[in-house]
Amino acid sequence: MPPSLSERVPLVLASTSPFRRELLARLGLPFAVCDPAIDEDPLPGEEAxxxxxxxxxxxxxxxxxxxxxxxxxxxxxxxxLDGEIIGKPGDHPRAVAQLRRASGQTVTFYTGLCLLDSGSDQQQVAVEPFRVVFRPLTTAMIEAYLHREQPYQCAGSFKSEGLGIALFERLDGDDPTSLIGLPLIRLTRMLEAAGAPIL
Known part of the structure; x- marks a missing residue:
C-alpha cells in the first residue's frame, strides 16, 4: 500500500475558521491548523x-x-452585491441591513484558494465564484432567521449549511462547498496536481 498523504508531507490549513476546518475534515485526511494572522483589508481599488x-x-x-x-x-x-464587497456583519443591525439589501437580489461569492508546497515553493491559486439568488425577504423572515442562527461572523449574514438555505430562491455554482468557504472539488484537483492524490 502506498504511503498516505500525511506520511509523505504534512497538510496544513492556514485558517482559524471552524467552517473551513469542518469542510477539510470531509476529505478524511489528518491536517494541522495554523493561524495566518494577516491584514485582510483590501488594497485601494482592489477587485473582489x-x-x-x-x-x-x-x-x-x-x-x-x-x-x-x-x-x-x-x-x-x-x-x-451590486458590484460592492459586503463583509461579515459583526452584529444584528448590520446583518438586518445586509439581508434587506440582498432580498430578491443575486449575491456572488468569490472564494480564493491557494495550495502552497512550502518545500518547493510551488503554488496553485484559483478563484471560485458561486451565486446565491435570495427570495424576497420580509422583516419578520429576516428577524426570525437572525435570532435563530446569529450568523454575524459570516459574509452575507447567513449560513448556507444551516437554516440560511431557507433564504434562497436558488443556488448557482460548480462547487457548493465554495459557498461555505473552502472549494473541495478544486482543492482535490490541486492536491492531485501537487502529487498528493486523495484517492
Missing amino acids: TGLVARLAERKARAVAPLWPAALIIGSDQVAV
Whole structure:
C-alpha cells in the first residue's frame, strides 16, 4: 500500500475558521491548523477576485516558515452585491441591513484558494465564484432567521449549511462547498496536481 498523504508531507490549513476546518475534515485526511494572522483589508481599488486570490496566497505564505516542508492551504472569501464587497456583519443591525439589501437580489461569492508546497515553493491559486439568488425577504423572515442562527461572523449574514438555505430562491455554482468557504472539488484537483492524490 502506498504511503498516505500525511506520511509523505504534512497538510496544513492556514485558517482559524471552524467552517473551513469542518469542510477539510470531509476529505478524511489528518491536517494541522495554523493561524495566518494577516491584514485582510483590501488594497485601494482592489477587485473582489484579486482580493481573495491575494489573501489566500498570503495566508498560506504566512504560515510557511513554521511548516517548511508541507502542503499549505490558504483560503479567503468575499460576497459582492451590486458590484460592492459586503463583509461579515459583526452584529444584528448590520446583518438586518445586509439581508434587506440582498432580498430578491443575486449575491456572488468569490472564494480564493491557494495550495502552497512550502518545500518547493510551488503554488496553485484559483478563484471560485458561486451565486446565491435570495427570495424576497420580509422583516419578520429576516428577524426570525437572525435570532435563530446569529450568523454575524459570516459574509452575507447567513449560513448556507444551516437554516440560511431557507433564504434562497436558488443556488448557482460548480462547487457548493465554495459557498461555505473552502472549494473541495478544486482543492482535490490541486492536491492531485501537487502529487498528493486523495484517492
